[in-house]
Every structure is written in structure tokens, then in C-alpha cells.
Amino acid sequence: MAKIFYHAVPVDWRKEQKYDFLEKAGSIAGVKWTTLTPDKKQNWLDHGYRPEFDDFMAIGDRDLVSGNSIPPIFSHYSRGIATSRDDTAVNFNRDRLAKNMEEMIDAYNGQVDAYHRLKKKPAKVEDFIDYKSGKISWSRDLKNDLLRHRKVEFAEEKIRPSLYRPFAATSLFFDRVMNEEVYGFPEIFPKLDSKNFSICITDAASEKPFMVLATDKIADLHIVGAGASAQCFPLFHYVEDTNKKKFERRDNITPEALTLFRIFYDDDSNTRENIFHYIYALLHRPTYRTRYAENLKRELPRIPFVGVAAKKDSPASFYPLSAIATMQGDAKPDHNPKASAKLFHAFADVGKKLADLHVNYESAKEFPLKRIENKEVKLDWRVETMKLLKVGTPFHHVPNFSRSRRNRKVRDAVEVVPTASIIYNDFLTLEGIPAETFDYRLGNRSALEWVIDQYRVAKNEQGNLTSDPNRMDDEEYIVRLIGQVITVSLETRRLISTLPKIIFE
Numbered sequence: 001m002a003k004i005f006y007h008a009v010p011v012d013w014r015k016e017q018k019y020d021f022l023e024k025a026g027s028i029a030g031v032k033w034t035t036l037t038p039d040k041k042q043n044w045l046d047h048g049y050r051p052e053f054d055d056f057m058a059i060g061d062r063d064l065v066s067g068n069s070i071p072p073i074f075s076h077y078s079r080g081i082a083t084s085r086d087d088t089a090v091n092f093n094r095d096r097l098a099k100n101m102e103e104m105i106d107a108y109n110g111q112v113d114a115y116h117r118l119k120k121k122p123a124k125v126e127d128f129i130d131y132k133s134g135k136i137s138w139s140r141d142l143k144n145d146l147l148r149h150r151k152v153e154f155a156e157e158k159i160r161p162s163l164y165r166p167f168a169a170t171s172l173f174f175d176r177v178m179n180e181e182v183y184g185f186p187e188i189f190p191k192l193d194s195k196n197f198s199i200c201i202t203d204a205a206s207e208k209p210f211m212v213l214a215t216d217k218i219a220d221l222h223i224v225g226a227g228a229s230a231q232c233f234p235l236f237h238y239v240e241d242t243n244k245k246k247f248e249r250r251d252n253i254t255p256e257a258l259t260l261f262r263i264f265y266d267d268d269s270n271t272r273e274n275i276f277h278y279i280y281a282l283l284h285r286p287t288y289r290t291r292y293a294e295n296l297k298r299e300l301p302r303i304p305f306v307g308v309a310a311k312k313d314s315p316a317s318f319y320p321l322s323a324i325a326t327m328q329g330d331a332k333p334d335h336n337p338k339a340s341a342k343l344f345h346a347f348a349d350v351g352k353k354l355a356d357l358h359v360n361y362e363s364a365k366e367f368p369l370k371r372i373e374n375k376e377v378k379l380d381w382r383v384e385t386m387k388l389l390k391v392g393t394p395f396h397h398v399p400n401f402s403r404s405r406r407n408r409k410v411r412d413a414v415e416v417v418p419t420a421s422i423i424y425n426d427f428l429t430l431e432g433i434p435a436e437t438f439d440y441r442l443g444n445r446s447a448l449e450w451v452i453d454q455y456r457v458a459k460n461e462q463g464n465l466t467s468d469p470n471r472m473d474d475e476e477y478i479v480r481l482i483g484q485v486i487t488v489s490l491e492t493r494r495l496i497s498t499l500p501k502i503i504f505e
Contacts, residue, residue, distance in 0.1 A: 005033035053295040055320030056302035057257065059279065060233060070321070073257040073275070073303060076237040078184030080200065080221035080230040081162070081172065085137035085180075087460060089173045090164055090220075092469040097159060101173045105152045107135035108142070112151050134462065145177050152177045157192045162218040163200075165225070166442045167361055167485050168454035172218055181221070189218055190238045190247045197359065198232040199280055201301065208443040210296045212283040214355040224443030224450075231300065235276050263324055264305045265344055266337035274348045279303055281351030284492075287502040288318075306347060306502065307340035315503035316343050343500050350495050357488055357495070366483030367490070370431040380427040381475040385456045387423040388449065391435065422452065424479060433486060440489035447489050451482060 009021060025031050058072040083089040088104050091097035107130070115121070115128055122128050125143050130136065152175060162172035174189075176182055188196055200219045201212045207227035215232075223230045238247040253272040262270045282288055283301060295302075304318035310333060319335055327333045357364065373379075394417075420433035438446040445453065455478050458467040471477045 003035060005035060007031050007033050049294045049298075050292055052318075052320060053292050053302050055322055056304040056318070057260070057321050059301045059303055060231070061300070070260075071254045071256045073254065073279070074233045074252050075254050076184060076187060076252055077231055077233045078188060079181070079203070080219040080223055080232060081174070081179055081183070081185055082181040082221040083172070083179045084139035084141070085178070086164075087466045088137055089178055090162065090170050092170050092467060094159060094171045096468075097171045097173060098154075098156070101178065102154050104136055105154050105178070107133070108146075109151045111136065112146050112149060115146055116149055139180050141180050142177070150177055160189065160192060160218055162220065163213075163215045163223065164220045165223060165454045166213055166445075166447055166450040167481070167488070168450060169217065169362075174218060184237075185218055185232075187237045187239070188232070188234045190240065194238060194247070194249075196234050196236050197276075197355065198234040199276070199283070200230045200232040201283065202443065203229040203231050204297065204299045206297075209441070210289055210293070211442040212280065213442060214280060214358045216359050224445075228443055233279075235273070260321070260324060261305075261344075263327060264307070264319070264335075264337070265341040266327075267341050270344075273352075274345070277351030277355060278306075278344060278348040279351070280355050281347040281499060282306070284351075284354060284496050285347075285499055285502065286496070291504065305335075305340070306343050306500070307335040307337075308343060310334060310336050316500050317503055346500050350499055354492060354495055357491055361484055361488050362481070364484040364487045364491075366480050367434075367486035369433065369483055369486070372429040372431055374427050374429075377427045380425055381479060382470050383425060383455055383457070383478050386425075386452045388452050389417045389421045389423065391417060391420055393417040422482065424482075428479070430479070430482060434490060436493055437486050437489045440492045447485050447492075448482070451485050455481070 009018060013021075057070070060074045060077040061072045085104075088100045089097075091100065111129060115125070118128075125147060129138060129143065129146070131138065136142075158174050160172050160174040162170050162174075164170040164172075173179075174182070174185075176186075188194075188198065195216070197214060197216050198219060199212060199214055200223060202208060202210050202224060206229065208224055211224055211228075213223070219230055219232050221229055234252050236249050237252045238249055240247050251272050253275055257275065258270070258272055261275055262268050282303065289296070292301075304320060305323060306316060307319045307323070308314050308316055314336075319340075323334055325331075326335075327337075419431060420435065420437070422430045422433070424430055433448070437448055440447050442450065455469040456467075457465065457469070460466050469478060
């Protein structure tokens with residue numbers, strides 16, 4: 001039987017220290033090894049791993065759905081959309097997206113026809129397809145679709161609202177051929193007018209910190225960038241009724257999960273919406289995310305019941321699925337169902353407010369930033385590339401910022417940026433961003449930094465415009481969005497702080 005030998009060096013060692021260690025060791029014989037034994041899940045590095053996590057309810061599990069154990073909370077879930085051609089299939093501007101896709105579809109369909117007219121096919125499809133024109137973003141699946149003689153029809157209803165990155169809403173051309181992978185999203189948003197909400201999280205084995213974000217749009221696979229895939233858990237899923245030629249909306253939280261929540265809290269009035277919002281709040285709770293950080297690197301979240309022990313004045317804590325067994329027959333439960341139900345609803349109420357805040361971020365109140373206008377430049381709301389100035393940035397490093405303050409007495413009184421600010425463009429600088437704004441993070445960036453990163457003009461290698469977030473019909477949209485996302489960030493932080501405390505023995 002194979003054995004695992006392990007040795008760890010300090011995490012803060014630099015490359016040179018590691019080389020020095022290996023040189024001194026000389027060979028594997030010069031290293032002091034620890035023998036590790038994998039657990040039942042074949043995990044062999046268990047530092048920080050919490051075994052009680054295994055006793056919580058699975059949020060989603062494709063193996064459990066088949067039926068040999070207790071079903072997960074959500075019956076259906078999906079990875080985000082992967083287009084493999086974001087420059088063409090995703091755009092801030094709906095009309096530009098339509099034009100790009102019509103041109104690409106025409107070129108692709110022409111290639112399909114030309115290939116299948118050939119009497120003698122090349123050994124490899126790559127020897128046939130057109131790379132030089134740049135009209136088609138070829139990918140593995142698209143090449144296979146060409147071989148299968150699959151053509152594409154452009155339709156306006158295929159242009160759907162999407163969430164490409166946090167708080168960066170775009171339009172997406174939603175099509176099984178033009179998207180590399182649609183995964184389960186046709187069952188989440190089967191039609192343009194389908195209504196739904198999803199809790200999107202970073203998948204296990206993500207290179208980025210765990211995050212959670214609710215949306216009412218089709219989510220991108222890399223919603224927090226490359227190196228982190230998103231899994232989305234919708235409130236509903238849709239099933240096609242071919243006889244009636246329509247889609248029927250069905251609850252996505254399983255009947256078994258609803259029953260278990262009702263039993264634990266002794267509350268038959270509990271709803272799936274409550275459970276959905278409870279989960280959303282729980283996944284924001286720092287206590288949960290910190291305690292189970294190592295577990296979340298290996299698998300999808302598992303959801304505990306939040307409750308209070310039966311004895312008087314007990315603190316709130318997490319309870320496993322097995323706690324249901326203490327409520328059978330004449331047995332006295334280990335927890336106080338009535339007091340625990342109050343905790344559950346406190347989480348659900350905060351979760352609903354968080355979800356409303358994050359889904360409807362464009363309706364949030366704009367945070368009042370100081371607008372510093374450069375009088376030497378004409379009024380302009382257009383963004384090319386914004387720049388974030390963090391507290392302490394020297395003025396001489398940011399000429400646009402300095403120039404915008406030229407006529408202000410404070411310019412000579414301070415040598416560094418006193419508060420976080422954004423150089424919006426040559427005309428406008430936004431000052432007075434609260435430091436707490438940056439505490440609300442999704443992946444490795446704050447929400448505001450995602451906006452700054454995404455709302456910029458982009459061009460391809462040929463110098464052609466591929467993305468322009470500026471809106472001709474709403475010129476101040478981006479500057480308003482900045483204030484709204486600051487409000488969302490501060491309010492998210494405040495709402496999370498109101499969640500009941502969880503104590504671990």
C-alpha cells in the first residue's frame with residue numbers, strides 16, 4: 001500500500017530560503033517526514049478541516065440527487081455560463097452585441113456549408129477553418145459543431161441580461177452553439193421573460209477566497225475572474241411541457257429539505273423562500289466562512305441549523321442534521337425549537353435584505369462623494385479607464401488628480417491623498433470613499449474595485465473596439481453606479497454585523 005510522507009516549511013519563506021533548505025537537506029533522506037493517513041474522503045491535509053461540517057446538510061450534490069441518501073437542499077444547480085468568446089458574445093451594449101453576433105453567425109454558417117460541400121475532407125478540421133479573418137472565435141466545441149453540421153440562427157430573444165462580473169451587468173448571446181457551455185442555465189432561465197434568483201458561490205478548489213452573490217440574471221462561469229468557477233443555486237427551476245409548448249416553474253428547494261427545516265424549528269409555516277434567504281445570510285456570516293474555510297476549499301458548502309440549546313441562557317450555535325433524531329417520539333430535543341426559530345428568522349430577514357440589496361444594486365441610494373472638476377477641461381462623463389487612488393498615494397504620482405486640485409488651497413497643505421478617491425477621467429475626480437467600502441470583497445477584489453476594473457473601454461489586438469460601458473442615453477450611469485456600489489458595500493457590512501453571534505465551545 002502506498003504511503004504519504006509530508007514536510008511543511010514556513011508559509012512566509014521566500015524562494016531563496018526554500019532553495020537553501022533543499023541544498024542543505026541534500027536528498028529526501030535529509031528531510032524529517034511526517035506520515036499522513038487519508039480520511040474517508042481521501043483528504044490527507046486536514047489542518048483547519050472541521051469534521052462536524054460533514055454532518056450538515058448538503059447545499060447541492062449530484063450524487064445524492066440520485067437517491068441513496070438524504071437529498072440536498074437544492075435539487076438543481078449549475079455552473080455559470082462559459083462562452084469561450086466573451087469579446088463577441090458578451091457586451092455592455094445590446095445593439096453592438098447583436099451586430100457582432102450576426103456577423104459571427106453568418107461567417108460560421110458559411111464555414112459549415114463550405115466544409116460539408118467538400119468532397120474530400122481534410123484529415124484535421126483545423127486545416128480547413130478560417131483563422132485569418134478573425135471573424136470567428138474558434139473553440140473545441142465550436143469545431144465539433146461544425147463537424148456535426150450544426151448551424152446557428154440569430155434571434156433577438158437569445159440576447160439575455162447577464163452578470164458578467166460583480167455589479168457589472170451586461171448582455172449575453174445565450175445559445176448552445178455560440179456558448180461553449182450553457183450547463184444547467186436553460187432550466188434556470190429558459191426564456192427571455194423567465195423570472196428567477198440564484199445564489200452564486202465560488203466552487204470548491206477555487207484559487208480565490210470563497211464568495212457568495214445573489215443575482216436575477218444569467219451568471220458567468222468566472223464571475224470573480226479566472227481561477228474561480230461559479231456554481232449557482234436557483235430558487236426555482238423550469239421544466240418544459242412539450243404538449244403545452246411552455247415551461248412550468250417548479251420549486252428548487254427539495255420537499256425533504258423543507259420538511260427537515262420545519263421539524264427542527266417546529267414551524268410548519270416555514271417557506272422555501274425563508275430557507276433560501278437563511279442560506280444567503282449564513283454564507284455571508286464571517287463565523288461560518290472562517291471556521292469552515294478549509295472545508296470550503298474542498299467541497300460545496302454544507303448548511304447547519306442555527307439554534308439555541310435547551311438549557312437556559314445558552315448561546316447560539318450550529319446544529320447538525322442528526323439533531324433531528326433528538327426530536328422523534330417522546331425524546332426531548334437538544335435545542336429549544338422556539339428560541340431557535342427566532343434565530344432562523346433573524347438570519348432569513350437579513351438574508352432577504354442582502355439579496356434585495358445585491359440584486360437591485362442599481363436602485364441603491366447614491367453615496368455622496370465629493371466631485372472635483374477640472375475647470376481646464378470641458379464637462380465629460382465618458383470613461384476610458386478609471387484609476388483608484390488609495391489613502392496615502394503621493395500627489396506627484398497622480399498628475400490628473402493633482403491638476404484637478406490645482407486651484408484648491410488644500411493642494412499645498414497635504415502631500416498625499418487623504419481619502420480613497422477615483423480619477424474618473426481628465427474632467428472629474430471623486431473623493432471621500434469611506435475606508436469600510438473595501439471590506440466588502442468578492443474573490444480577491446472589493447465590489448468597488450470590480451466596477452473600476454470592468455467599466456472601461458476595451459479593444460482587441462487589431463485595435464477594434466470590443467467593449468464600451470458608456471451609455472449614450474444615460475451619460476452619468478457609471479458615476480452614479482460608483483456611488484450606488486459604495487452604498488451597497490457599506491450596507492452589506494452593516495447588515496452582516498446585525499446577524500446573531502454564533503459561539504463554538
